[in-house]
Amino acid sequence: MSKLWGGRFEGEADSRFWDFHASIGFDIRLAEVDIRGSMAYARALGRAGVLTTDELQMILGGLAKIADEFRSAKFKLNPLDEDIHTAVERRLRELIGPSAGKLHTGRSRNDQIATDVRLYLMQQLPALEGELRSLQQAMLAKAERHLRVLMPGYTHLQPAQPVRFAHWLLAYFWMLQRDCERLHDALKRIRMCPLGAGALAGNAYGVERAWLARELGFDGITQNSMESVADRDYIIEVLSWAAILGGHLSRLAEDLVLWSTNEFAFVRVAEKYTTGSSIMPQKRNPDSLELIRGKAGRLVGNLTTLLVVVKGLPLTYDTDLQEDKEPLFDSLDALSQMLPVLAGVIDTLQLNEKRMLEALSENLLATDLADYLVRRGLPFREAHHAVGQAVLQSEQQGVPLSRLPFAAYQAISPAFGEDLYGILNYEASVEARSSQGGTALQAVQEQLSRARQALA
Numbered sequence: 001m002s003k004l005w006g007g008r009f010e011g012e013a014d015s016r017f018w019d020f021h022a023s024i025g026f027d028i029r030l031a032e033v034d035i036r037g038s039m040a041y042a043r044a045l046g047r048a049g050v051l052t053t054d055e056l057q058m059i060l061g062g063l064a065k066i067a068d069e070f071r072s073a074k075f076k077l078n079p080l081d082e083d084i085h086t087a088v089e090r091r092l093r094e095l096i097g098p099s100a101g102k103l104h105t106g107r108s109r110n111d112q113i114a115t116d117v118r119l120y121l122m123q124q125l126p127a128l129e130g131e132l133r134s135l136q137q138a139m140l141a142k143a144e145r146h147l148r149v150l151m152p153g154y155t156h157l158q159p160a161q162p163v164r165f166a167h168w169l170l171a172y173f174w175m176l177q178r179d180c181e182r183l184h185d186a187l188k189r190i191r192m193c194p195l196g197a198g199a200l201a202g203n204a205y206g207v208e209r210a211w212l213a214r215e216l217g218f219d220g221i222t223q224n225s226m227e228s229v230a231d232r233d234y235i236i237e238v239l240s241w242a243a244i245l246g247g248h249l250s251r252l253a254e255d256l257v258l259w260s261t262n263e264f265a266f267v268r269v270a271e272k273y274t275t276g277s278s279i280m281p282q283k284r285n286p287d288s289l290e291l292i293r294g295k296a297g298r299l300v301g302n303l304t305t306l307l308v309v310v311k312g313l314p315l316t317y318d319t320d321l322q323e324d325k326e327p328l329f330d331s332l333d334a335l336s337q338m339l340p341v342l343a344g345v346i347d348t349l350q351l352n353e354k355r356m357l358e359a360l361s362e363n364l365l366a367t368d369l370a371d372y373l374v375r376r377g378l379p380f381r382e383a384h385h386a387v388g389q390a391v392l393q394s395e396q397q398g399v400p401l402s403r404l405p406f407a408a409y410q411a412i413s414p415a416f417g418e419d420l421y422g423i424l425n426y427e428a429s430v431e432a433r434s435s436q437g438g439t440a441l442q443a444v445q446e447q448l449s450r451a452r453q454a455l456a
């Protein structure tokens with residue numbers, strides 16, 4: 001049996017080239033959408049009068065059978081199957097004979113693959129969004145359970161000000177919320193149907209593109225046959241979404257890796273998300289989190305790959321574009337593993353509230369002390385300077401700010417009153433920040449309820 005495009009060829013392709021070029025190894029996962037696209041296209045050909053009713057019924061019956069074969073893992077590949085499109089058409093010919101050859105009338109694998117990948121994304125992205133939502137759900141539940149736990153917040157990885165653990169976790173919730181928004185935005189452009197663009201110049205058989213788009217569940221059609229087959233910006237957007245999301249997951253993972261060290265010991269990752277060492281019996285490593293951090297690197301790599309592949313390609317289709325699928329599938333696969341694992345880690349994470357509290361030093365209240373002086377009439381810069389001197393003295397004397405004698409404060413600035421010691425309180429510090437999005441209990445509760453709404 002010869003290749004589907006074999007007419008003008010006199011001999012066989014070099015076998016190493018053939019293996020190099022065949023995409024069936026990875027585009028086989030498009031079987032279901034490819035067949036769905038072909039069924040719609042066959043109907044469009046029927047409506048255009050290119051296929052008789054009998055031919056259409058035969059083609060649809062054959063395609064339905066092939067879809068069944070894929071579903072039940074009975075589809076047998078043939079060594080000449082170059083990609084998913086030729087594999088399906090080859091099987092259709094085996095099943096219904098020469099009328100199979102009419103299915104591809106006016107169609108090209110160029111508009112076909114662009115349609116397939118968009119359909120695939122329309123199916124897969126909502127599933128991934130579901131996983132993302134579940135992770136956000138796990139974060140909200142965790143935040144709600146530990147609303148009152150205080151810990152140091154960091155800048156430059158130096159202890160900065162006291163915050164609520166829930167507040168830290170909600171910070172990631174909102175990053176993921178924007179990732180959801182980015183996904184919806186990307187989907188708007190994915191949901192445009194390129195079928196009917198042909199190889200590059202359009203369709204000469206009168207297929208109704210708008211009808212095809214509706215039939216396949218798209219929102220509309222692409223506007224130019226050339227860009228329809230040439231561009232992969234919608235895949236780049238997905239890869240970029242995945243890379244940004246991966247960055248968020250990775251930073252969350254890194255915070256927890258750090259906090260689960262003996263030195264911090266703020267949290268304990270549940271045993272079922274850790275592994276041991278083959279040599280050091282005492283070890284319990286947070287591999288789940290490290291892998292999430294590591295896979296985020298692949299997500300960035302996949303985006304970079306495609307950006308580089310398309311850069312400089314002459315219009316329209318070039319086979320370089322076949323290199324879009326492996327990075328895409330890899331990123332989708334990685335996320336579909338990362339999201340549920342991270343949700344599990346969060347859900348089962350144990351907090352060591354005592355350690356978090358111990359890590360709070362009174363120096364983290366220096367800003368509160370400066371705010372106190374501001375309330376007593378000092379310009380902020382002077383207040384900042386005065387408290388800086390108090391911190392220096394407390395460090396030199398090896399005592400916390402609350403043990404520095406009042407006389408020392410008085411000598412630094414007469415604006416200090418005896419009530420300064422009341423300021424040196426962690427709970428009071430987080431409560432003082434009652435602005436929207438701040439650390440006060442009520443502000444965090446409001447934030448939680450907005451988060452719940454956003455998730456609903």
Ligand code: ARG
Nearest residue numbers: 023083109110113319321322
């Ligand atoms: N396997 C190809 C791809 O993934 C399908 C389109 C092939 N078109 C072509 N003219 N060779 O991009």
